Amino acid sequence: MTKTLAFTICSINYLAQAKTLGESLAIQNPDIEFVIGLVDRLDRVELDADKIPQNTLLEIDKIGIEGFEEMCENYNITELNTAVKPFYFDYFYKNRPDIQNVIYFDPDIIVFEPLTELLNNLVKNQIVVTPHTSVPIELDGLLPDETNLLNTGIYNLGFLATSRGEETYHLIDWWKDRLKTECKIDLINGLFVDQIWINFVPLYYKNYFIEKGAGYNVAYWNLHARQVSEKNSKWFINNTPLTFFHFSGFELKKSDVVSKYQNRITFENRPDIVPLFDFYVNKLKQHHNDYFINFKCFYIKPNKIKKYRRVRMFLQSPLRKLLAILS
Numbered sequence: 001m002t003k004t005l006a007f008t009i010c011s012i013n014y015l016a017q018a019k020t021l022g023e024s025l026a027i028q029n030p031d032i033e034f035v036i037g038l039v040d041r042l043d044r045v046e047l048d049a050d051k052i053p054q055n056t057l058l059e060i061d062k063i064g065i066e067g068f069e070e071m072c073e074n075y076n077i078t079e080l081n082t083a084v085k086p087f088y089f090d091y092f093y094k095n096r097p098d099i100q101n102v103i104y105f106d107p108d109i110i111v112f113e114p115l116t117e118l119l120n121n122l123v124k125n126q127i128v129v130t131p132h133t134s135v136p137i138e139l140d141g142l143l144p145d146e147t148n149l150l151n152t153g154i155y156n157l158g159f160l161a162t163s164r165g166e167e168t169y170h171l172i173d174w175w176k177d178r179l180k181t182e183c184k185i186d187l188i189n190g191l192f193v194d195q196i197w198i199n200f201v202p203l204y205y206k207n208y209f210i211e212k213g214a215g216y217n218v219a220y221w222n223l224h225a226r227q228v229s230e231k232n233s234k235w236f237i238n239n240t241p242l243t244f245f246h247f248s249g250f251e252l253k254k255s256d257v258v259s260k261y262q263n264r265i266t267f268e269n270r271p272d273i274v275p276l277f278d279f280y281v282n283k284l285k286q287h288h289n290d291y292f293i294n295f296k297c298f299y300i301k302p303n304k305i306k307k308y309r310r311v312r313m314f315l316q317s318p319l320r321k322l323l324a325i326l327s
Contacts, residue, residue, distance in 0.1 A: 004101040011297040016289035017107035083183035086175040106158035125209040128161040130217040135225035153195035219246035
């Protein structure tokens with residue numbers, strides 16, 4: 001039987017989301033191993049034993065990233081959490097010869113269906129990506145719009161699936177080299193963390209697949225063309241089973257806002273999504289979001305806090321439109 005490993009990346013403050021993702025994978029895909037890549041230090045905090053995830057926690061300092069200290073100095077926490085993604089892929093393929101497929105999910109995702117179709121695609125393709133949208137977005141002044149996608153990437157890197165092979169190895173090595181220094185939120189210079197680089201996948205590789213299925217990576221950036229429904233405790237998107245939903249930009253402390261990164265989709269104009277978000281709210285509470293959210297990441301130093309504040313100021317400026325999509 002082909003063995004598959006799925007992983008996410010977060011700091012301690014996002015462990016409620018990671019636990020929710022892990023629970024959903026275990027329910028729908030019990031044969032898939034799940035690992036939480038932790039960009040933090042467990043030996044610097046005291047976590048309540050009953051709240052520690054039962055899934056494997058693999059701390060970033062354990063995977064041996066050459067030059068990691070320099071990455072910490074040059075990146076804010078958002079950039080750092082995304083910059084280490086290919087290094088985790090690399091670690092799993094090099095240290096787990098029993099693994100054939102490695103899949104990444106952002107922690108703020110819930111998997112609602114078995115990943116059978118995805119795994120079948122990985123038999124034929126080494127790289128599977130999902131576009132932000134495959135249906136045009138109306139030009140009405142609301143965010144997100146297609147300008148955002150031109151600036152932040154055609155594909156959403158909250159998800160990336162790979163299978164073992166030469167093209168995957170090449171992608172990982174190429175991506176690692178770029179993200180060591182060029183995983184920045186710097187749209188003026190054509191950079192948007194790890195995501196913008198994946199625009200090159202269809203140009204550089206042959207064994208790839210663009211998954212446009214309505215049930216994949218559903219989020220605020222494609223909800224303009226996707227309707228949510230529920231029947232017999234099963235979720236659907238345009239009458240297609242919902243494979244996984246990405247709650248990007250949703251915060252429990254502002255649970256009346258669909259996503260802090262946009263203004264197109266609201267609970268008022270899209271009542272069909274309300275039950276789904278209510279479900280997510282309950283899951284975050286069950287997994288102690290209010291507890292984990294208070295932990296500060298070990299790798300955030302004063303100079304990076306200042307850098308992060310500069311990014312926040314830029315986000316809040318008139319140029320915020322350019323950064324409406326954050327993975």
